[in-house]
Amino acid sequence: MNAISSLPPHKIIGVAVIWNKQEQILIDRRRPGGTMGGLWEFPGGKIEPGETIEECIQREIYEELGIEITVGEHLITIDHTYKHLQVTLTVHHCYHLTGVPQAIECDEIRWVKWDELDQFTFPEANVEIIAALQKSKNYTF
Numbered sequence: 252m253n254a255i256s257s258l259p260p261h262k263i264i265g266v267a268v269i270w271n272k273q274e275q276i277l278i279d280r281r282r283p284g285g286t287m288g289g290l291w292e293f294p295g296g297k298i299e300p301g302e303t304i305e306e307c308i309q310r311e312i313y314e315e316l317g318i319e320i321t322v323g324e325h326l327i328t329i330d331h332t333y334k335h336l337q338v339t340l341t342v343h344h345c346y347h348l349t350g351v352p353q354a355i356e357c358d359e360i361r362w363v364k365w366d367e368l369d370q371f372t373f374p375e376a377n378v379e380i381i382a383a384l385q386k387s388k389n390y391t392f
């Protein structure tokens with residue numbers, strides 16, 4: 252195998268940190284079995300051709316959870332290489348507008364406080380997202 256064919260696939264992902272009025276964040280549990288099955292994540296998914304990252308996030312959140320959100324400021328962009336997969340996660344703060352979140356494409360969903368995130372197991376790439384989030388919250392309050 253040469254160097255090119257051994258490169259893992261690269262996915263460009265829009266990711267949402269969705270806040271509600273109670274200052275909670277929405278997390279979802281990935282379905283068992285698949286890539287990173289059973290781990291918790293911030294909802295989101297792959298960008299489609301011609302889409303901005305904000306449009307991608309809004310579409311994915313409607314498809315996965317059936318809710319409307321406003322996409323707000325950029326939090327962080329993470330490039331991470333897993334064993335068989337490379338991801339670029341572009342993360343935005345988002346605000347819940349309407350609809351009750353439904354587990355359409357995941358196993359389970361939960362609203363949690365930012366300081367409860369440590370109690371859930373996320374993919375490796377999320378360590379930096381959670382650190383950025385906790386840092387920004389510490390500075391806000």
Ligand SMILES: Nc1nc2c([nH]c(=O)n2[C@H]2C[C@H](O)[C@@H](COP(=O)(O)OP(=O)(O)OP(=O)(O)O)O2)c(=O)[nH]1
Nearest residue numbers: 264266286287292293294295296297338374376377
């Ligand atoms: N949505 C989301 N994905 C994450 C996070 N952290 C993390 O490493 N990822 C990875 C897991 C997936 O490989 C990818 C998300 O893309 P996706 O949801 O479209 O991927 P998937 O594997 O579920 O879908 P597919 O390729 O089978 O269609 O990014 C996170 O916090 N949120």
Ligand SMILES: [Mg+2]
Nearest residue numbers: 294295296297
């Ligand atoms: Mg997804």
